[in-house]
Amino acid sequence: MNSAALLYRYLSISLRGQLQYRASFLMAALGNLLNCVIELAGIWVLFDRFGNLSGWSFAEVAFFCGAVNATYAIGELMATGFDQFGTLYVKTGDFDRLLLRPRSTVLQLAGHELSLRRLGRLLPGLVIVIAAWAALDLPLEADRLALLAFAMAGGVAFFFALMVLQATMCFWTTESLELMNILTYGGVETASYPLPIYHRLFRRFFTFVVPLACIGYFPIVAVLGVDDPLGTSRMFQVAAPLAGFAFFGVAIGVWQLGVRRYTSTGS
């Protein structure tokens, strides 16, 4: 059985398990949904007061916000095993069990759980994107949609990679570090606003070190069909999501180092 089919098996088992606990799933999904709605309401309050944000309209900012939330939700949905890695696998020593199976540890952890409650963030995110798309009167063209899908795919790889990095640190610290939340939750918050409003150092950091803008701001500027006040070319904007995949590759490399450390310390 190939890896994709095995992943599917893992995930369908996880889904069935979660549907058994319906109330818990509904409550958690509702919580995530409210979170997302409140975030958007915050942005709306801002716009109600100031009219626009350095020339960006409410609908445009809502587009950024919706897209990054939906992207993050999918990434988190797929990387739940990494998110809970420290407590579930390192602390208990259960990581040994994964190492005893002839499959990649990344695949086994990706298959750990498809956390349905993350749908609470995905659905409103998508709704916001669709509403903003309509409000902005963007033409429904294949290349725009394809670019958005590409940006989101890169974004999923990016957020997945953040979870992998967070899990990797557990090989040294045992417990999951809240430190990474600065980049995950903080990243979602940051990418909900257009990049030019931030300080130059921040912009550099989120472009070249942690390529959050490459899967959010830059490609979405191209989707919106506006000129980038930062002066980047369309070519760059369209290619930018590749950075998300590159970041994923780096994270997997770091993960392998962590596994090597684990297998030499045995804890």
Add this chain to the structure above:
Amino acid sequence: MPQIEVRGLAKTFRVAERLPGLAGAFRGLFHRRMRDVHALGGVDFDIERGELVGYIGPNGAGKSTTIKILAGILNPTAGTCRVDGLTPWRDRRRHVARIGVVFGQRTQLWWDLPVIESFDLLRDIYRIPAEAYRDNRDRLIALMDLEPLLDVPVRQLSLGQRMRSDLAAALLHGPSLLFLDEPTIGLDAVSKLAIRDFVRELNRERQVTVLLTTHDMDDIEALCERVMVIGNGRILVDGSVDGLRRRVRNERVLVVDYDSAGEAGTVDAGGDGVRLIERDASRVRIAFDPDRLPAATLIGRLLAQGTPKDLFIEHPPIEQTVAELYAEHDMRER
């Protein structure tokens, strides 16, 4: 060529020394004194295909470390190890596809899944061909009497049921080598016997090589022809179970039952290193060394003095033998 070839295997862990008290814990945050713990200090052994080897030693002696290294989930500090031509920790994924591992203390199954679904998932993980899977699964279910448990989630199984399921799960992919780490720990007598029967059958009928760690010497006596004793990270004894007994003390106990209390009270076993251990109304227990005094001679002496109703010879319990061996090497739990 042996199936397992271990040479000079050593493992040193660096652990932070813990200072006592809360103040010590705080100091440890900033300044750590590291200490080397030598879990294995140069271990050599070969295991041939089809052997069933017991691996014993006190807690902390290095048993689990050895098993983990052989299973490919721990890198040694030094030494080499070949299992079926592979170096376990370097070729981990290829290696683990060929072996089965059961830890008595920890299940390899999915806590929330019914047993049969765990099996199905393992089929996919190990890429077991459909036909081989069906054959293996049905045979294991029959042998381990798992039919009534198949739809029960693993978390609801008793320890004995779980261990049977775990053993079956470890064999679905037909490994030629099985590591059993304390498979009978905490089990009741019936479950222990079932596990032993199964392991014996597996080894005899299917020629599966088994390396078994245990604290239960009955496991060793029931199953193993060869036993390795490890202490302080070194192999102390590697040989037959009888050899292990002889090495420490070559002693048998002759138990003699009499009908009348009078006979038991007066019997005299004579000299040649014979010791009278116990004497009550109708029974005497006499320890002797068969190399100094053959059993036949001793029995002859007793028959000359009376007519026993029954007599039989006991091995000293192997626990005692092993305890003496540990004492001899000054091994303590670490």
